[in-house]
Amino acid sequence: MSDILQVRVWRGDEQGEYQAFEVPRLESQTVLDVVSHIQRHMDPTLAYRFACRVGMCGSCAMTVNGVARWTCRTHVSKVAKDGALELAPLAHLPVVRDLVTDMSEFFDKWARARGQFHPTATREDPFARVRPDSPERRNADAGIECIGCGVCYASCDVVQWRPDYLGPAALNRAWTLINDERDGARNERLRAVGDDAGCLACHTHVSCTERCPKHISPTAGIAGLKRAVMKAALRGDL
Amino acid sequence: MKTDWRARNHPAWWAFLVHRISGIVLTLFLPFHFWVLGMALNEAARMDDFFAWTDRPLVKFAEAGLVILLAAHLTGGLRLMALEFLAWRGWQKDLLAVAAGLTVIAGVVFAYVV
Numbered sequence: 001m002s003d004i005l006q007v008r009v010w011r012g013d014e015q016g017e018y019q020a021f022e023v024p025r026l027e028s029q030t031v032l033d034v035v036s037h038i039q040r041h042m043d044p045t046l047a048y049r050f051a052c053r054v055g056m057c058g059s060c061a062m063t064v065n066g067v068a069r070w071t072c073r074t075h076v077s078k079v080a081k082d083g084a085l086e087l088a089p090l091a092h093l094p095v096v097r098d099l100v101t102d103m104s105e106f107f108d109k110w111a112r113a114r115g116q117f118h119p120t121a122t123r124e125d126p127f128a129r130v131r132p133d134s135p136e137r138r139n140a141d142a143g144i145e146c147i148g149c150g151v152c153y154a155s156c157d158v159v160q161w162r163p164d165y166l167g168p169a170a171l172n173r174a175w176t177l178i179n180d181e182r183d184g185a186r187n188e189r190l191r192a193v194g195d196d197a198g199c200l201a202c203h204t205h206v207s208c209t210e211r212c213p214k215h216i217s218p219t220a221g222i223a224g225l226k227r228a229v230m231k232a233a234l235r236g237d238l
Numbered sequence: 239m240k241t242d243w244r245a246r247n248h249p250a251w252w253a254f255l256v257h258r259i260s261g262i263v264l265t266l267f268l269p270f271h272f273w274v275l276g277m278a279l280n281e282a283a284r285m286d287d288f289f290a291w292t293d294r295p296l297v298k299f300a301e302a303g304l305v306i307l308l309a310a311h312l313t314g315g316l317r318l319m320a321l322e323f324l325a326w327r328g329w330q331k332d333l334l335a336v337a338a339g340l341t342v343i344a345g346v347v348f349a350y351v352v
Contacts, residue, residue, distance in 0.1 A: 014239070066244025091239045157251075160241050204318055206250035206330055220326040227323065 002083040005076065007034060009046065010088040013095045018086065019043075025083070031071035032060050034085060035099065047098040055213065058147030061154070062099050063088040068154040070213040090154035092163075106150050106167065113170040114192045117177060118185035128182045140179040143172045143221050145214050152208035152218050164197040168208035168218030171199050175221030178228055187237050194229035194238060202226075253334050257314035260307040267304060302349050309344035313337035 005025050008018040021038050032050055039046040050060035055073040062071050064079050065086050076085065093101035121128065130137050152168035153159055159167050166174075174193045177183050193199050202222045209217040232238050277285035291297070317333045 063239070063242060063245075066242035068245065088242075089239060091241050091245075095239065155241070155245055157241055157246070203254060204250070204321055205246075205254050207245065207248065209330070210248045210250065211245070217326070217328075219321075219330075223322045223326060 005034060005080060005083055005085060007038065007085045007087065009035075009038065009099070010095075011046075011098055013097055016095075016098075018088075025076070029076045031062070031064050031069070031074045031076060031079065031085065031087070034076060035062075035071065035087065047096070047100045049100050056147060058149035061090055061149040061151050061213075063090060063154065068151040068211055070149055070151065073213065090150050092154050092156070092159045093150065101150070103150060106153050106169070107148070109166045109170040110148075110173050112192060113166045113174040113198070114185055114189040115170060115173040115177070117180065118183055118188075120182060120184035130181060134181075136179040136181055139221075139224065140176045143176045143216050143218070146172055146216055147214060149213065151211050151213055155207040155211040157205055157207065158201055158203055162197065162201060165201050166193065166198050168202075168222065171202075171225060172216060172218040172221040175224050178225065187232065190225075190229050190232050191238055193225055194233070199225040199229060249331055249334050253314060253317070253337070256310050257318075260311040260314070263307055264304075264311060298352050301352070302345055305348040306341060306345040309341040310337070313340045 003025055005023045007021045007023050009021060010016055011019045021042055023034050023037050023042075026033070032053065035046070035048050036050075039048065048060075048062070050072060051057040052059075053072045055070060058070070060071045061068060063069075063086075064071065064074060065084075067079075068090055069079070079085070087099060089095045089099050089101045093103060093106060096102050146169060148169060150169070152172075156165075156168055158165050171193055174189050178186060178189060199222045202219070204219060204223075206219050209219045212218065229238070274285065274288060277288065292301070314337055317337045320333055321330065
């Protein structure tokens with residue numbers, strides 16, 4: 001293990017360039033540790049975003065050596081085998097400055113995919129009893145741990161090709177709600193995701209599934225949405 | 239910023255690329271294929287001359303390439319339909335390996351037969 005990491009960090013907004021830093025290499029060092037070292041000891045003007053540092057909040061995702069990753073739980077030893085790191089902001093999102101992107105559109109698309117829960121009961125009703133082993137509950141379980149980090153969105157070529165595409169995270173959210181038997185907006189949601197900017201645009205590159213740090217498969221949810229949209233269309237519900 | 243090419247280096251993306259390129263090449267080949275078939279209607283002698291020309295080793299080699307492209311596109315398409323229409327399971331890479339294996343077998347069988 002070399003004592004020094006050669007780090008290149010994107011500086012600027014959409015227009016900018018990489019700036020080189022030499023960072024001390026430490027045992028069990030994460031990529032976020034490296035960025036924090038640069039900001040605290042070498043250049044306090046470096047802009048980046050993080051909060052929890054333990055893989056819960058989804059705010060520290062960046063492009064690390066070309067691949068979107070959560071940086072707080074990515075060890076340097078995993079991604080910088082030759083002692084070099086290249087850090088850039090997430091792809092497909094407007095760059096605010098340096099490593100910070102504007103994620104407004106990413107989350108607006110969750111709303112466009114009808115990512116809000118629409119209850120069918122009131123607080124006066126008894127608790128819903130959902131069988132943990134029902135297929136719907138299992139489908140929802142498989143996608144519910146999304147932390148909204150944007151790694152899938154930044155890894156998806158379809159987002160790059162057609163910017164109005166809702167993207168893997170928003171569609172995964174829609175899929176978890178489609179499988180929530182307490183929700184009452186199934187057909188509205190299928191209409192929202194069942195067009196050319198929704199699940200039907202997915203080319204099944206599987207990049208989102210390949211890169212998701214929570215090991216969720218948005219591809220599975222999108223395939224499920226495609227089937228649900230097809231069945232609803234055949235029934236005349238759309 | 240756009241997707242870095244390094245982010246695309248995983249099996250399913252390569253499978254997409256093979257599917258797309260094989261589809262484009264086969265689309266370009268099809269008009270030529272139909273033109274030759276059309277000779278059967280009123281240019282039988284010319285068609286026979288053409289078939290004699292296709293006996294050359296280089297043309298046979300190109301035909302094997304076409305068979306491989308066709309097999310890759312067919313198995314790749316079946317793989318996508320299995321992923322999207324059957325119940326989901328973690329078999330993306332298994333399907334990919336089966337599609338690649340069948341493609342190689344098709345190419346080898348064609349090369350052996352001709």
